[in-house]
Amino acid sequence: MTRPQLADLTVGDVVATRTVEIDRAALVRYAGASGDFNPIHWDEQFATEVGLPGVIAHGMCTMGTVVDVVTDWAGDPGAIVRYGTRFTKPVPVPARGAAAVEVVATVGATDADAGTARIDLTVTHEGVKVLGRTQVVVRLS
Amino acid sequence: MANPDFAGREYPATEPYSVGREKIREFADAVGASHPAHHDLVAARGLGYPDLVAPPTFAVVVAQRAEQQYVADPEAGIDFSRVVHADETFTYDRPIVAGDEIAAVLHVDSVTQRAGISMVTTRCELFAADADEGAPGEHVATVTSSLVVRGEDS
Numbered sequence: 325m326t327r328p329q330l331a332d333l334t335v336g337d338v339v340a341t342r343t344v345e346i347d348r349a350a351l352v353r354y355a356g357a358s359g360d361f362n363p364i365h366w367d368e369q370f371a372t373e374v375g376l377p378g379v380i381a382h383g384m385c386t387m388g389t390v391v392d393v394v395t396d397w398a399g400d401p402g403a404i405v406r407y408g409t410r411f412t413k414p415v416p417v418p419a420r421g422a423a424a425v426e427v428v429a430t431v432g433a434t435d436a437d438a439g440t441a442r443i444d445l446t447v448t449h450e451g452v453k454v455l456g457r458t459q460v461v462v463r464l465s
Numbered sequence: 466m467a468n469p470d471f472a473g474r475e476y477p478a479t480e481p482y483s484v485g486r487e488k489i490r491e492f493a494d495a496v497g498a499s500h501p502a503h504h505d506l507v508a509a510r511g512l513g514y515p516d517l518v519a520p521p522t523f524a525v526v527v528a529q530r531a532e533q534q535y536v537a538d539p540e541a542g543i544d545f546s547r548v549v550h551a552d553e554t555f556t557y558d559r560p561i562v563a564g565d566e567i568a569a570v571l572h573v574d575s576v577t578q579r580a581g582i583s584m585v586t587t588r589c590e591l592f593a594a595d596a597d598e599g600a601p602g603e604h605v606a607t608v609t610s611s612l613v614v615r616g617e618d619s
Contacts, residue, residue, distance in 0.1 A: 344497060350495070353494070353495045354495045354496065356491075356495070357488075357491045357492045357494070357495035357496075357526075358492065358495070358525060358526055358529070359526060359529060359530065360529060362545070374546050374547075383550045383553070384522060384525050384550070384553065385495075385496065387522055387553060388492075388495075388496035388498075388520060388521075388522040388525075389496045389497050391496075391520075391521050391522065392496065392497055392498045392499065392500070392520075395498065395500050395520070395521070396499075396500060400502065400512050401498070401500050401502050401503060401518045401519075401520060401521065401560065402502070402512065402514060402518050402559070402560035404521045404557070404560075405556070405557050406554070406555065406556045406557070407521045407522070407554070407555045408552065408553065408554030408555070409552065409553060409554075410551065410552040411549070411550050411551060411552065411553075460521075
């Protein structure tokens with residue numbers, strides 16, 4: 325497959341979009357895979373007792389899930405040299421069905437000397453931004 | 466409230482975490498990371514890696530274990546039922562691959578209080594442990610994480 329070339333990128337270009345769905349089973353799977361067993365991510369009663377609207381996704385589950393769009397675009401997971409985000413709003417996950425999270429990946433900056441592009445992710449759920457300042461620095465040729 | 470005396474503290478390197486192929490596949494499945502380099506040895510080697518490549522947030526598995534030294538210490542004053550994850554950043558010198566033995570050195574970079582909440586920022590420096598030397602070797606990644614701890618009345 326063809327890899328993106330740094331010289332072809334323009335700041336502001338949308339390079340990928342995706343909708344990812346997070347359901348309760350995904351949270352249980354993420355808890356097991358990551359070792360984060362905080363009950364707010366699987367126990368409705370516990371979550372409401374601590375003042376949440378219900379079970380919410382692990383911020384790290386959302387962060388881990390939305391970056392795959394960049395991996396696919398870059399064509400190499402090892403090309404990602406930096407990835408950061410702020411958890412601005414929780415993603416409530418219903419007992420049945422799934423929470424849909426919309427991801428838009430835009431070129432935020434390019435650095436020809438470093439050979440990197442900064443891809444900015446806009447991550448929303450029901451029109452509300454759930455991750456803020458989500459930046460992925462990718463090494464490209 | 467989070468104990469401000471912990472700011473600046475550095476912990477000894479953890480026992481190395483052994484990164485296994487099946488753990489990488491399991492974690493990749495859990496975050497929907499379908500790139501073949503996470504799952505298929507031939508694909509990973511085709512990209513020049515010695516083994517399966519961990520997804521970009523996999524380092525959190527190692528970092529969160531190391532952070533337990535701090536957040537689970539009763540003296541630190543962090544009530545986990547009042548904690549909200551505020552931000553997270555991964556910086557890689559190279560990707561983590563299956564077969565790595567990763568030791569973490571945890572630093573508490575800051576503990577601040579404001580308007581009834583505490584914010585703590587930790588940094589884990591991850592090293593590929595050198596099996597022969599029994600000491601941290603090559604620096605692989607840095608994981609920084611901030612937590613907000615709500616006060617008793619908020």
